[in-house]
Amino acid sequence: xxxxxxxxxxxIGLRRNLTMTVVLIVVVAxxxxxxxxxxxxxxxxxxxxxxxxxxxEISVYLCTATSPSVVCRRSGPATPQDRAQxxxxxxxxxxxxxVDYESQPQAYQRFKQxxxxxxxxxxxxxxxxxPDSFRVKLRNPATDYAIVAGTLQGEPGIDQIMDERxxxxxxxxxxxxxxxxxxxxxxxxxxxxxLLVGNTIRLSAFNRRKxxxxxxxxxxxxxxxxxxxxxxxxxxxxxxxxxxxxLLLVLKVLWLDTLQQYFTFNVQLSAADxxxxxxxALCAGILLxxxxxxxxLRRYLRI
Amino acid sequence: MDRRAGxxxxxxxxxxxxxxxxxxxxxVIHFDNVTKMYPSQSRAALENVNIDVEKGEFVFLxxxxxxxxxxxxxxxxxxERPTSGRIHVAGNDLARLTNWKVPxxxxxxxxxxxxxxxxxxxxxxxxxxxxxxVIGKPRRFIRRVVPEVIDLVGLDGKADRMPDELxxxxxxxxxxxxxxxxxxxxxxxDEPTGNIDPGTSIGIMKVLDRINRTGTTVVMAxxxxxxxxxMRKRVIELEHGKVxxxxxxxxxxxxx
Numbered sequence: 001x002x003x004x005x006x007x008x009x010x011x012i013g014l015r016r017n018l019t020m021t022v023v024l025i026v027v028v029a030x031x032x033x034x035x036x037x038x039x040x041x042x043x044x045x046x047x048x049x050x051x052x053x054x055x056x057e058i059s060v061y062l063c064t065a066t067s068p069s070v071v072c073r074r075s076g077p078a079t080p081q082d083r084a085q086x087x088x089x090x091x092x093x094x095x096x097x098x099v100d101y102e103s104q105p106q107a108y109q110r111f112k113q114x115x116x117x118x119x120x121x122x123x124x125x126x127x128x129x130x131p132d133s134f135r136v137k138l139r140n141p142a143t144d145y146a147i148v149a150g151t152l153q154g155e156p157g158i159d160q161i162m163d164e165r166x167x168x169x170x171x172x173x174x175x176x177x178x179x180x181x182x183x184x185x186x187x188x189x190x191x192x193x194x195l196l197v198g199n200t201i202r203l204s205a206f207n208r209r210k211x212x213x214x215x216x217x218x219x220x221x222x223x224x225x226x227x228x229x230x231x232x233x234x235x236x237x238x239x240x241x242x243x244x245x246x247l248l249l250v251l252k253v254l255w256l257d258t259l260q261q262y263f264t265f266n267v268q269l270s271a272a273d274x275x276x277x278x279x280x281a282l283c284a285g286i287l288l289x290x291x292x293x294x295x296x297l298r299r300y301l302r303i
Numbered sequence: 304m305d306r307r308a309g310x311x312x313x314x315x316x317x318x319x320x321x322x323x324x325x326x327x328x329x330x331v332i333h334f335d336n337v338t339k340m341y342p343s344q345s346r347a348a349l350e351n352v353n354i355d356v357e358k359g360e361f362v363f364l365x366x367x368x369x370x371x372x373x374x375x376x377x378x379x380x381x382x383e384r385p386t387s388g389r390i391h392v393a394g395n396d397l398a399r400l401t402n403w404k405v406p407x408x409x410x411x412x413x414x415x416x417x418x419x420x421x422x423x424x425x426x427x428x429x430x431x432x433x434x435x436x437v438i439g440k441p442r443r444f445i446r447r448v449v450p451e452v453i454d455l456v457g458l459d460g461k462a463d464r465m466p467d468e469l470x471x472x473x474x475x476x477x478x479x480x481x482x483x484x485x486x487x488x489x490x491x492x493d494e495p496t497g498n499i500d501p502g503t504s505i506g507i508m509k510v511l512d513r514i515n516r517t518g519t520t521v522v523m524a525x526x527x528x529x530x531x532x533x534m535r536k537r538v539i540e541l542e543h544g545k546v547x548x549x550x551x552x553x554x555x556x557x558x559x
Contacts, residue, residue, distance in 0.1 A: 005436050214420060217380075218481075219410030220437035222403055 009211075009228035010235065013204050020200045021236050027193045028240030028289065029247070032281045034186035036248040039277045041179040043269055045172065058136040058148060060086065061159045064104070066129050075156050078132075082157030089155065090136060095148055098137040107132055131159060190288065197292040200236075201229050202300050226297050230290060237289030244285075245278045329394070331489055331520050332356040332379060337388030339374050339544075347386070348374040350544040356522060358488075361515045363531050364524040365555060366541035372524035375541070376491045379522075380412060381405050393488050410438060413482030413490045413519075417497035419474045421466045421481075427453065428462040431480045438485070448484060456480045456510050472503035476510060483514055490514060492523040496530060504530060528555035 014021050062083065063072035083101070090099045102110070108127040115122050138148065149161045205212065215225050252274050332354065339349040349371045356362055364372045377383045378390055381397050390397040393411050400408060421430050431452060432445045453462050456476040466474055475495055482490055492511065496504035508530055515521045525531065531538060531554060538553030539546060548556070 210420075211422060214422065214433065215437045216406075217409065217414055217420075218434040218437055219406045219408070219412075219485075221406045224437060224439070 031189035078157030
């Protein structure tokens with residue numbers, strides 16, 4: 001098998017239907033980009049979720065001397081007896097899996113760490129304004145929050161009971177929506193790309209039917225006859241992938257990474273994540289173009 | 304050696320014999336009770352045809368249009384499958400030949416057609432070399448073998464011409480060179496002189512004869528009565544898909 005010959009044939013083929021090749025490249029680029037975008041968003045969501053996985057579900061904030069809420073002004077800061085009482089209460093509940101106590105110094109340390117990219121804010125808050133809290137891990141987060149919150153109602157020394165999870169639900173919903181939308185459109189584009197590859201290869205094979213007819217007559221192996229067309233499709237796919245990779249890089253750097261500033265914790269996607277998504281897109285692209293052109297040729301080249 | 308310009312068919316050198324296909328005992332083409340019926344037609348294209356062609360033979364396949372000559376050749380190439388019966392070509396049972404082995408069979412068979420089927424954008428040299436390129440022969444080999452074959456068919460000096468610069472007879476010679484360059488076991492010719500004037504046809508037949516003398520089996524479908532009569536080779540006559548005559552040194556016959 002002589003590579004020279006094959007490359008010559010590929011070049012002739014690509015040049016003859018240049019317009020269709022360009023369209024093919026663009027469509028493959030868009031489908032791979034949308035696919036990659038869906039994957040990147042999925043990764044971002046997973047990162048965020050993983051961060052919160054180990055965190056507690058309920059935080060019971062206790063009153064400090066400076067708490068502004070009405071309840072705390074009335075009852076005053078939480079006393080050690082209050083704390084002990086709340087602790088016993090919580091540990092007795094069957095829905096509670098685990099209770100941790102975070103003291104004010106500990107809370108302040110955590111506060112400084114989480115808001116490390118907003119130093120002005122950190123400086124404005126005094127250490128004793130950060131409340132101490134009980135960190136409660138539930139056995140069944142979905143249903144138990146209401147029960148536990150209900151039983152703690154009215155206990156002295158409690159400022160707020162916060163369901164950490166509901167804070168993020170809205171955000172997850174948005175991201176999931178984006179991911180689903182991206183994947184649906186990607187799927188549609190992939191279907192379009194498949195049809196387009198099939199059509200382009202068919203056209204190419206038709207244009208070269210005289211050569212391929214003689215090749216088959218003379219005894220060229222089936223693979224050798226199909227090879228220029230297969231490679232035509234794969235090369236167009238590769239060019240599309242390069243464009244898609246560029247766009248994905250831009251997406252990650254411009255959008256996902258700037259999103260980071262809205263977070264207090266680090267859920268930024270690493271370069272390794274991007275490389276993984278791009279490689280996946282490459283495999284998808286080659287598979288798409290190669291398999292489609294192979295199947296189209298089987299139908300139209302009468303091997 | 305003095306070369307007379309007017310007789311291109313005069314042999315000038317011994318053509319190198321390349322190791323062709325493996326030796327096969329028995330006939331190179333064996334049709335055993337073969338029937339071929341095309342789906343849209345009422346009458347069979349070939350009906351209960353029994354033909355054996357031995358190695359090195361020169362066979363004329365004659366008959367009116369529609370008698371099954373082209374069908375016979377297509378069956379040998381495995382472009383069509385018989386409706387019933389067995390076909391053996393070069394020792395291979397075609398019914399048991401898998402799809403991906405068919406190219407190897409076709410490399411043992413050279414083919415020449417009435418419409419030449421040359422590639423219009425390639426020179427004579429490239430057209431002949433194409434047959435070797437697509438089966439993966441190295442360039443050194445092509446450079447050695449192609450000029451020999453171009454010489455054999457009497458076209459030396461015209462290796463750089465494009466097909467549209469050649470006459471019909473010359474184009475057919477190019478087609479024959481391409482068919483023969485791989486030293487096939489069998490050469491099939493489907494009315495090769497159909498588009499060519501009688502005078503030039505004689506030149507074409509001399510080339511075929513020369514090819515036959517190197518040991519290649521030649522099967523030629525034709526309705527050129529003059530040629531058949533002048534060469535006195537084995538004649539198989541087909542009529543409505545059936546073999547009506549099979550003579551060792553035959554003539555074309557009177558009815559046509």
